[in-house]
Amino acid sequence: MSKMMQVLGELPLERVQLFRDVTRESLQGIVDSCDLREIASGEILLRPESVNHELFILLAGRLRVHLKDLDSDPVATLEPGEVAGELSVLDGKPTSAYVVVDEPGRVMVMPRELVWSLATVSHAAACNLLTILSGRVRQADRTITEQMLRERSFHCYGTVDALTGMHNRYWLNDMLGRMVTRSIRSGTPLAVMMIDIDNFKEFDDSYGHLCGDRAIHTVAQTILDNLRPTVLTARYGGDEFFVAVPGVVVGQALEIAERLREAVAATPIPHSPAPLAPVTVSxxxxxxxxxxxxxxxxxAADAALYRAKALGRNRVSQ
Known part of the structure; x- marks a missing residue:
């Protein structure tokens, strides 16, 4: 039995991506010159940075593709009729991924020179190669986009405080440096505030950590609700918060801080069965x-905060 007939016995030609709409006359000699290879589960057909001169056409079984290492999640799976190794065969460069046998089966192995011969004698085969390559490019774009979105999400989680929804100190250190530099270079005023919940340890000891977390969350939301979106806000640590207001001199910032202090002092802390009395801030x-x-x-902001504490708390100080 010819190899062509063996292939037809396993998988109809129209199911093979590369052979779609290619006449049997064009395929006969080329297919008969290819090897048919049994593949076992876990076998590695391609490795990153390895030289490859063969196109693998999957006739039975399943392959999976890994970009980084074999322990990483596969970025794609290949089913019967699909091909592997086309990029390295066509451009002659080392491979960029692992191709591993997921389910045992059989592949047709087509050497590089036969791939080019087929593309030369068959317009349909050349079009099929372009279609396969464009599909790989689109898949790579999706993978890159998804990875970038994940990285942005991880970065967001790394810079946002989960309890308050404010940015954290890591983000503050980065952004505040830019704001200070911009303010000094442009001569635009920049005012900052350090805010601390008064007697928070006593509150936490009296009502428990859950109520303490609710108090921190409430104060943070009150601060956010009473400031413009352009104002930098961050949880500095524990029950302390930091605010930077661009374009504002200290005198104006004192007025803004006083409004924040009053708003916090008027906001009860959620609790069941009844809300707790508001906390105050310095x-x-x-x-x-x-x-x-x-x-x-x-x-400087921290020193001003200590002056507010020393003057009796629940007040604003410069």
Whole structure:
């Protein structure tokens, strides 16, 4: 029995991507010159950075494709009729992925020179190769896009505080440095605030950590609700928050801070069966001056906060 008949016995020609609409006369000699190989589960047909001169046409079984390593999730699976190794065969460059046998079966192995011969004698085969390649490019684009979205999501999770929805200190250190530099270079004012919940440890000890978390969340939401979206806000750590207001001098920032203090003092803490009395905050306000770095700005706001605490808490200080 010829290899052509063997192939036809396993898989109709129209099911093979490369052979679709190709006449049998064009295929006869080429198919008979190919090897038919049994493949076992776990067998590696292609490895990254390896030189490959063969096109694998899957007749039975299933293959999976891994980009990074064999322990990573497969980016694609190949079913009977699909091909593997076409990119490295056509451009002569090392392969870029693992192709591993997922279910045992059989492949037709077509050497590189036969692939080019088929594309030369059959217009349909050449079109099929282009279709296969365009499908690979589209799949690669989807994979890259999905990876970028995942990375953005992970970055977001790495810079956003889960309890408050505010950005965290990691994000603050990066963004505040840019804001300070921009303010000094342009001469545009920038005011900052350090906000701390008064007597938070006593509140946490009295009502428990769950109520403590609710208090932190409530204060954070109150701050966010009373500031413009352009204002930088972050959870500095524990029950402390940091705010940077661009385009505002210290005098204006003191007025904004006072409104925040009043809003927090008027917002009860959610609790069952009845809300708890509002907590209060102390706020230190400082401005950015020439020669200031991020540490200087934070230190100035922190010193102002301690002055507010020393004056009796629940107040704003410069």
């Amino acid at each position: 706020i230190g306000v400082a401005g950015v001056s020439s020669g200031h770095g991020v540490d200087d700005v934070i230190a």
